[in-house]
Every structure is written in structure tokens, then in C-alpha cells.
Amino acid sequence: MKYRKIALAVSLLGLASAAYADNHTLSRNMASACASCHGTNGNSVGGNDPLAGMPKDEMIRKVKDFRSGAKPATVMHQLSKGYTDQQIEMIANFYAAQK
Numbered sequence: 001m002k003y004r005k006i007a008l009a010v011s012l013l014g015l016a017s018a019a020y021a022d023n024h025t026l027s028r029n030m031a032s033a034c035a036s037c038h039g040t041n042g043n044s045v046g047g048n049d050p051l052a053g054m055p056k057d058e059m060i061r062k063v064k065d066f067r068s069g070a071k072p073a074t075v076m077h078q079l080s081k082g083y084t085d086q087q088i089e090m091i092a093n094f095y096a097a098q099k
């Protein structure tokens, strides 16, 4: 019985880390949709604003302001409408962690 509990704990741990890895991959994949304009991992080389290292809260606020129209934009207002709050948060997490 005791071993079964340990086995259960170990498999739960495995599940948790798999979920984390999935989340990270998902965030990175979603964030790659921004790379064509904002550069690989948000390190912009063209004229566009870099996203790498932008604090999470700032990114969330800006993208939501684009979505609501509060922040003027040429393309971001359209683009930002394609993401749910949760997806924006995941993308913001990803970019906040980039250098």
C-alpha cells in the first residue's frame, strides 16, 4: 500500500511537470506569431517595438488597450482581437522572460 502511494505521488509529479512543459511550449508557439514583426523572441531588429523583457503587466495592458481601441494602432488592434485573456497572459509571460 505504501508503495502504491509513492507511485501515485511520483506519477502526479510527472503529470505536473508535463503540464508545465506543455504550457511553456504553447506559450512559445503563440508568441512566435508575433516574431514576424517584433523579431525572434521579441528582439526586434526592424523598426517595430521590441517585446523581449517587457514586464508582464505592461504587455497585458497594452494588448488589451489595442483590443478595446483605447490605444491607437495600425495593425495591433486587429491582431489583438484574435487572442483570449488567457492567451495574452501566456504570451506576456513568455516575453517577460526573454532578454
Ligand code: HEC
Residues within 6 Å of the ligand: 030, 031, 033, 034, 035, 036, 037, 038, 048, 049, 051, 059, 062, 063, 072, 073, 074, 075, 076, 077, 079, 091
Ligand atoms: C503584422 C505585424 C505585427 C505582428 C504580427 C504583431 N505586431 Fe505588435 N505591433 C506591430 C505594430 C506596427 C505596432 C505599433 C502599433 C500599431 O501601429 O499597430 C505594434 C505594437 C505592439 C505593442 C506595443 C509596444 C509598445 O511598447 O508600445 C505590443 C505590446 C505588441 N505589439 C504586442 C504584440 C504581440 C503580443 C503580438 C503577437 C500576438 C504582436 N504584437 C504581433 C506589428 C505587429
